[in-house]
């Protein structure tokens with residue numbers, strides 16, 4: 001695949017006796033939006049962290065834009081569930097931090113433009129503690145976008161938000177992706193969320209985490225949960241995830 005942004009080849013990851021990931025193969029095309037989906041503990045974060053370069057696989061390799069991943073790089077921006085903002089910095093400082101380090105002289109203007117884009121105009125001088133959870137996560141997203149990273153890695157970024165806020169964040173992310181077409185790898189355990197967002201959903205097995213099935217989502221955007229097509233997709237992906245959840249519960253009882 002000439003325009004593969006991400007190539008995961010035979011990745012395995014062990015933590016002592018636990019095999020968190022095994023035989024993971026995955027290609028993600030440039031500009032593609034992929035969700036990693038599976039029950040808690042199936043290795044989603046472990047895989048994302050390996051793609052980010054925070055951890056090294058025990059075996060196999062990962063290439064990003066044709067280059068082997070050995071450490072974190074600005075080309076792959078990470079957005080975590082816990083907002084990970086600097087509490088002592090204003091919103092504007094948080095968003096422009098990476099640009100300042102890079103010596104970008106237009107850092108503040110760029111930060112303000114991003115705050116506008118994410119409906120945070122007027123909040124640049126506030127501190128994270130003064131914002132709601134949804135707004136803090138918008139700031140975290142703005143910070144990730146500030147460096148124009150061609151790849152966004154998102155680990156349950158909206159998991160801590162209430163349902164309505166999550167819904168608007170999903171729309172906002174889709175709006176931004178439609179405009180900027182980054183390659184996005186988005187981790188979630190939300191089946192609906194994955195079907196609202198992704199071009200393809202990578203359903204993972206539980207322990208060891210492997211690729212159970214890759215489900216292309218052919219539904220046109222903007223997607224509508226109320227359609228029979230969405231309901232069909234939801235039903236079939238739910239069945240896949242449910243199988244793994246049941247396996248997980250059986251393991252816990254054993």
Ligand SMILES: Nc1ncnc2c1ncn2[C@@H]1O[C@H](COP(=O)(O)OP(=O)(O)O)[C@@H](O)[C@H]1O
Nearest residue numbers: 015018020038039040041042043044045046047
């Ligand atoms: N640093 C670590 N040390 C030991 N075990 C870990 C570590 N990180 C993850 N694990 C284990 O690996 C498995 C996968 O974890 P994780 O990737 O966090 O799953 P998910 O993100 O899908 O919930 C779990 O069994 C977890 O306990």
Ligand SMILES: [Mg+2]
Nearest residue numbers: 044045046155
């Ligand atoms: Mg996780």
